[in-house]
Amino acid sequence: MVSNENTYAIETISLTKIFPDWWGRSKVVAVDDLNLQIRENEIYGFLGPNGSGKTTTLKMILNLLHPTRGKALLLGGSSDDPEISARIGYLPEESYLYRYLTARETLDFYGRIFGLPREVRHERVEMLLEMVGLAGMGNRSVGTFSKGMARRIGLAQALINDPDVLILDEPTSGMDPMGTRQMKDLLVQLAQRGKTILLCSHLLADVEDICDRIGILYGGKMRTEGAVSQLLQHQDQTEIHTGNLSESTLQKVRELIAGQGHDCDVRRPMDKLETFFVNIVKQALEEKQVTSGAGMGTGIADFLAERPQTRSRSVLDELVTASVDSTPKQDQSPETPTQKTEPAPKPEPQADTSLLQRLTKPDTEPATDEAPAKADEQSTPAEPSEPVEKVKKDMLEGLIGRTSDTAGSTETTHPEDSKDDNHA
């Protein structure tokens, strides 16, 4: 478990890119001595303002640009190597699809390039179209699609080879909230199934919701890097969500807290606009209103879910893989460790168990109808009508750790539930 080169899915070593002008003089330092280390099975959020060098870095990783200095390693090699690029999925900042091809032809084209046999290709194309909510539009040419729809096809093409590493540049730009939500859910699920995801975005909410670690780039240099929970969590505050309390109970609570020497602020939680919007669209969908736009995507395509685990690379991974097999259908039980899972596992025993915990999730995924609603609540303040008590120290934690820090409820919330929600 020693960090050697092979444990990184993506690594850059002193990566530098200087764009010359027409005469070959150095003009713009786009990326400056960047050292990225992204572990396998991690969702890494790559942030930064416009022009900070995010996309340039991705392009160097993918060999679309040659570094001026330094090196970019992808799965320990160069993306020029077909062996390696066969394991990569890439969604560029704009979708760059052939406008004259239909959605189906587009996916088929990339499937062919990957050398997928005909049956596999056809099967995957249909699954992916369904997954990204464009099943009815397979025969429409991509040129007629809106940006968000093209984005969906872009995502589908990035997944056609069931990649181990996904590199996404602004994946949700131009997408409607439904699509954004589905995309986020999907990414979390993919990460759970052992994929590494490098997500480049300046939509902070997206990154915050799903990333394990983030790095913020400014002027081509890394300003800060670390686990989302570490960077964002207020260690000195507690948030409590509960049902409607009477004024007298509230008073008692206030007194109790005052007794601890803290102030407290009581409010009615609001629905997030995202949740509200998703509900409205879902309603329309249930009423079967006609649309020429993107439909509701389904859950993760089967072929992406088939292979449950990471490649056995380290002792940890082997351990984890073995555990998955030995704990089928194990429901979330009270003995669940409640500590947060940090996806940057320091070689500590806790990290192992938590990872295992996280990875067993796909098997325990219950397709009940209640669970999703709760997932929504978890990612957003609880709906008032829901009487279940929940303690929520940190919304993010719930998503990242995929274990709610429960204090009374045994319900666990994890993002794939909210996906099922959409599925309903």
Added chain:
Amino acid sequence: MHSIWAIAKNTLSQAIRMKVALAVIVLLVVLLPLMSVIMEGDGTLLGKLQTFVSYGLGLVGLLLSVLTIVIATYTLSSDLKRRHLHLVVTKPVRRYQIVVGKLAGILILNIFLLAIFGGVIYGLTRLIPPLAQADDAEVQRAEREFFTARTGMQVTYDEAQVRQAAEERFRMLRDSDQIPREMSQPQAMRELMAQERMLAKSCPPGRARRWDFEGVRFKVPDDPDDPDGTEATIFIRYKFEAATPPPDDTIYGTWRVGDLRQMDAGMERARTPIYEVQRGEVTRSYHEFSVPVEAVADDGFLSVAFFNNPALNRTTVILEDVEVLFDSGTFSTNYLRSLLLIYVRLAFLAALGVSVTTWLSFPVAILVCVVIFLAGTANTFILDSLDGVGLTMGIIYQFTLRPILWMLPQFDGIYNPSYYIINGRLIEWSFLAATVSVTLFVKAVAVLLLGVWVFSRREIAKTVV
């Protein structure tokens, strides 16, 4: 291979969706049948056929060349400009596979288009004789001179002999001081050699000139009415020039065709027949007459002699391009070969177009391709005119410009398929193979390798600030 095929297929879809392809197809579909009706040539059936096929093949060749240049320069450059390649190159595909895939797509498209329009011209050509109101003689002439594939043997003159004769005369003239001062020795020699060559072709009144051909071998055509090939004919083709044009512009003469060695040996009775033909024909245009194949000796020897009858002509006759022709193939296979010649041209242009767009933008690339295409169609002219430069310049030229010019494709002269089809000349397989090897396997491959080399090193997402 699967990626090459995927890219080829995609290129094909791209090309089909381009308006220019549609424009060319519509233009040809309208023009070709129209041309077959309108074109008359010199009024004879043969003339009509020759004019139609010449213009038809020329038009198809030209339009498909232009189409190929446009598509070949467009496909890769637009993929780069619209950044489609950002996605493609991150997939498991080698750069060369992208270039080759693009090229393969265009080549496949060209096969289809050339087959379709080549077929249309062929069909219309076959339809012209039954539909034209022509008499039997005209139809027969068209069959003999057009719907056939003949091999021609031209008279060759011994250059060494010509030079020797010229040198002798030069010495004689110099000794008698008859060479003008301002004329240099090479100039004078060139002049004298031209004179000698002319002399070798000329025939004064009352004199005869004879040409011997060896190795006149031909395949007897598969004519069911003529199993022995006894009705097969050989053709003598020639053009007259008169030193002083006669009033009626007509030259009268007697031709003898056969194994004239028998007469040299003074044999009593010739074993193979010798045919005598009286002809009177206008100057400065080609004529031909036929004699039965029996005239050829068993060892493939044939003599052709012309006697300038002093009773009818008062001028020295210069006989240009005397040629013996014999059937050696069918029109259909020959036509197919002419299409292959056009295809070689298209394939070269496709390779060129794709290659130059690996480092040039679309407008520049299309300009370069058009210039090279035009240079190719005037290649013989360019080379001929530059070969005439002076001695010192010549050496520099020989080692600098000439190799570059040699790299240019050759689409004109003997590489122009119309010439063969119009004159019913056989395009030999060996010639076709040589053209394919030089134009495709040497020139096109060189251009393509250069393109692949550049493309493999290129930053696909390059931005210049």
